[in-house]
Amino acid sequence: GYRSRAAYKLKEIDEEMQLIRPGQLVVDLGAAPGAWSQYVRRKFAGAGAAAGELDGTIIALDLLDFEPIEGVTFIQGDFREDSVLERLKEAVGGRPVDVVVSDMAPNLSGIEVSDAARIAHLVELAVEFAQAHLKPEGALVCKVFHGSGYSQLVELFKRTFRMVKAIKPKASRDRSAETFLVGRGLKRVG
Numbered sequence: 001g002y003r004s005r006a007a008y009k010l011k012e013i014d015e016e017m018q019l020i021r022p023g024q025l026v027v028d029l030g031a032a033p034g035a036w037s038q039y040v041r042r043k044f045a046g047a048g049a050a051a052g053e054l055d056g057t058i059i060a061l062d063l064l065d066f067e068p069i070e071g072v073t074f075i076q077g078d079f080r081e082d083s084v085l086e087r088l089k090e091a092v093g094g095r096p097v098d099v100v101v102s103d104m105a106p107n108l109s110g111i112e113v114s115d116a117a118r119i120a121h122l123v124e125l126a127v128e129f130a131q132a133h134l135k136p137e138g139a140l141v142c143k144v145f146h147g148s149g150y151s152q153l154v155e156l157f158k159r160t161f162r163m164v165k166a167i168k169p170k171a172s173r174d175r176s177a178e179t180f181l182v183g184r185g186l187k188r189v190g
């Protein structure tokens with residue numbers, strides 16, 4: 001089993017888009033309690049990996065600590081802080097990243113404009129990180145919410161990636177406004 005049902009959302013997205021493969025470097029943003037990292041880890045522990053070894057690298061980041069997952073590098077901190085971003089960059093160590101996944105969600109206030117701004121800010125930072133670190137054919141998966149600000153985030157993805165798709169996994173409750181944007185293939189900055 002997984003630590004959270006959230007794993008099934010990434011599983012559905014991955015099964016549709018074929019994003020996660022052994023040998024990759026994957027960055028998991030907003031990773032606690034660790035279900036997405038567990039899902040990626042299982043894919044890395046398959047055929048090509050020697051017993052007990054992982055064929056692939058996972059770097060996870062969250063505000064909150066969680067029970068360690070063997071082979072997953074964890075950075076605790078706020079992704080919006082420069083010092084935390086620096087630690088993440090150090091862990092990446094200049095290697096090109098295959099996939100960035102972000103399930104980060106801010107604490108919502110219920111005030112639509114400020115919530116939309118908080119969500120947009122996290123997505124914008126994830127897109128910036130992806131632009132700086134992804135391989136040219138790499139992919140970014142980001143949780144977003146329908147409602148105010150959604151179409152601007154789709155536009156941001158379309159400016160950044162050659163292929164953009166919005167996926168609402170069945171494992172996301174119907175009533176929840178969450179959707180996942182998948183961007184693949186960085187557009188060249190002109």
Ligand code: SAM
Nearest residue numbers: 006030032033034035036063078079103104105
């Ligand atoms: N994908 C995770 C899993 O499968 O276990 C679940 C992630 S949970 C829905 C969202 C996470 O985003 C929370 O653990 C929260 O602490 C984290 N988060 C929200 N804002 C953040 C920020 N600014 N920096 C880092 N993590 C953040």
